[in-house]
Amino acid sequence: MMIFSFTGLRKSTLAGLVAMSFMLPPALADEDDDKEAKGYNDIVSELKMQQGLFNFYRNIESGETMLSLGESQLNRPFIYHAQTMDGVVEVGHFRGNFRQTRLIEFRRNYKQIEVVSWNPRYVFDSENPLSRAAEANRSEALLAVLDIEADDNGRLLVKADPLFKSQALHRITPWANPNQTGPRFSLGTLNSDRSRITRERLYERNMDVVVDYVFINEDPVAFGSVAAADPRFITISLQHSFIEMPDNDYRPRRDDPRVGYFTQQFNQMTNPEWTPWGDVINRWDLVKKDPEAELSEPVQPIVWWIENTTPYAWRNTIRQGVEDWNIAFEAAGFKNAIVVKEQPDDAEWDAGDVNYNVLRWTSSPRPPFGGYGPSLANPKTGEIISSNIMLEFVFMSNRWTLGELFSGGANLLADQHSDEHELYCSLGHKLQMGHIAARLASDTRMYDNIEDDPILSQALRHLIMHEVGHTLGLNHNMRSHGLWNNEEVHNAGLTQGVLSGSVMDYNPVNIAPVGVEQGDYYSYKPGPYDLWAIEYGYSSPLADPEAEQLRLESILSRSHQPELAFGNDADDMRAAGRHIDPRVMIGAMSSDPIAYAQDRWQRVNVEFSQLLEKGRVDGESHQRVLTTANMLFGQYAGQANVVSRFIGGVYVDRSFVSQHDDVKPFQPVPRETQRQAMAALNSYVFAPDTLVDMQPVLAYMHAQRRGFNHRGNNEDPRVHRMILNMQRNVLDHILHEQVLQRMSDTELYGNTYSLTEMLTDLTKGIFGGELTSLSQNLQLEYVNRLIAISGLEDDTDYDHLSQAAAVGQLRSIRSQSAPRRSADHVRHHYNYLHLLIDRAFAV
Ligand SMILES: [Zn+2]
DSSP, X not given: OOOOOHHHHXXXXXXXXXXXXXXXXXXXXXXXXXXXXXXXXXXHHTSEEEOSSSEEEEOTTTOOEEEEEOGGGBTSEEEEEEEEEXXXXXXXXXXXXXXXXXXXXXXEETTEEEEEEEOTTEEOOTTSGGGXXXXXXXXXXXXXEEEEEEEETTEEEEESHHHHSSSSSSOOSOOOOTTOOSOOOOOOEEEEEEEEEEEEEEOSSEEEEEEEEEEEOSSOSSOOOTTSSOTTEEEEEEEEEEEEOOOSOOOOOBOOTTSOBOEEOOEETTOOSSSOBOOEEOBOOOOBSSTTSSSBOBSSOEEXXXXXXSOHHHHHHHHHHHHTHHHHHHHTTBSSOEEEEEOOTTOSSOTTOTTSEEEEEEOOSSOSOSEEOOEEEOTTTOBEEEEEEEEEGGGGSOOOSSHHHHHTTTGGGGGTTOOTTTTSOOHHHHHHHHHHHHHXXXXXXXXXXXXXXXXXXXXXXXXXXXXXXXXXXXXOOTTGGGSXXXXXXXXXXXXXXXXXXXXXXXXXXXXXXXXXXXXXXXXXXXXXXXXXXXXXXXXXOOSSHHHHHHHHXXXXXXXXXXXXOOOOTTTOOOSTTOOSOTTSOTTOOSSOHHHHHHHHHHHHHHHHHHHHHHHOOTTSOSXXXXXXXXXXXXXXXXXXXXXXXXXXXXXXXXXXXXXXXXXXXXXXXXXHHHXXXXXHHHHHTSSTTTTGGGHHHHTTOOXXXXXXXXXXXXXXXXXXHHHHHHHHHHHHHHTOHHHHHHHHHHHTTTOOSOHHHHHHHHHHHHTXXXXXXXXXXXXXXXXXHHHHHHTSSSOOOSOHHHHHHHHHHHHHHHTOOOOTTOOHXXXXXXXXXXXXXXXXXXX
């Protein structure tokens, strides 16, 4: 067994630092101070000074700024953090965007200060002679060189403008994207003359400097949204924070693959183990006031401030969402670990201040998310120092966020492979779509008082809990939705606000099946996984490292319990063909997601059949019908993806050897489950009458005109494309080269649903039933895909077995023909299919 020792890690981290200092330029502080000492006071006497971590000087006439730092501040790292204060979403900047945390060090080189960043990842044991080679093949970043303007006995004065009014510390311009096609909104060039340092906050242990960067692009090609007043001149406001390395007895906690925390990763370069990693989790430094007590308040609670921009009516619900995390902390031994306060309207601090954790509200022209919960952690220890949560008003409204997606009748579903916002938590968007659908299904109006409105209050509490969970260090857990079976999950008496093992999942809105009483809509209390994860991350350590190791191991050894199931974004199957365990999936619910999906499909069909009655309002346009129809369609299509993932899937178990009986990391999905998934898709997604209840609504799916907005985009619902795109998304997965290959691979270790059997079932589904225009469309899509897989016409990336299997299906389809005395369109369809297949075979 591998034994981690954190005292050891910290020692070696320090050793890395010591090794580092060998290559530092020799300090020259004593050589020629006399000449410059005089200048120092002359210079600063004309400037306004603010004292703090560094001293910050400003010429109140010219606005020019200077910084002074003490000699003791040289050659040791500060935590540097960049955060967007305001920006335009087109270039990836938005208010509250935590962009970068790294170590930055100031070093003296003769008459200059070097501003250097380096990566603490590579750790050497100082006892090992290899540590002398710690610098081999690593590059530091020399970000800037500043002239020393004056030196007062080791107090060094430099100009701050060149450091802050350039992109030296942080690159603001987006990096080039090699996959970008077409014109892209471009910031152009930074104009340092027009840029200005607008605000500085000096504290004893940290300094924030806010800079408005002005970019000029005289010849913009893409104009961006109307949120930018003029695309030639864009201002991005960015805050640079320098934070003194905390000097406390914080004990890092090691990371483990079985529980999902954000981490700082360290490679132990002199450790011969199989996994020579010293990764630590990001977490707050919570220490019991009374170390002996089972339950104690922390010395320093985590304090959350509700920003004074938050609508009053929502504050109680928000407070509840934050405070409910205390349920998990109590299980880990802490009382009142999290405290919520409201920022006074006349507060002298602002929400960007890294000394405050703030729940912020904005209503942006192009909301990049519904909620976002970043945190700033010490790169050397994982100790979380500051965090924010950004919430968008849109989450609470019916407003179109994904305008292009929905006004086009969800036509763009097929193009949803983009990873654009994947870095950010997109839960808010998904919740919003869900609660609009739930609103319709529940027949309830929006209440004036959110606390009386179960859909909205549960959704908001869920969102807040989820985002706060991120700021506590927690990853997503897209595998926690299997907590209840498909009946239990709708029983509010049982679930009591816990629908899922974790609030860190992306659950669909939990709408009851037809004929079943509505239960909880969303998870709004921490689930068993959350309690366990908080116990792992925050429970108080034992002093003895080996005893502590055993204590942590005993918590982790429960990871195989079903209610503690975990899988994050690196496991989830949201993208076609990516990842393997269908239990790790967004939008899935219950321990039987296939049955849950069928309930949802039936419910959506019923809602479509009632939509004209419920959705049309006298004296109003049909915008509501259109919006709701698209949301319902989105619910339907989302479940199709969930179900598809079971075909060719493999269950993954990350338990360690002997943790429980029969630990086997890979287990192919049972044959019966794969066949159930295929049968469900054949009945609800590939059937000739798929979404037939939507058809009466089509003539009413009309967007309200606004100016010339629809010019160039035809207004009519393109229903064949909508449905085919949903089907394509499913085929993208089950016919993905990796899925087909895996079906053959897994046959060698337990899969009994063979590649040929799967394709035969699929062909039967797609070619079963009467021929409608929808099934014609799908059959042609399928045949074209089989031809592409076969490699008969063009080169293919599919493996040999998949190619042969595809040809087998094509032959069987070729043997079918239009029944005698068929209508013309049926004969034309079969003739065309035959032509396609014959052409492929003839090549
Ligand atoms: Zn999230």
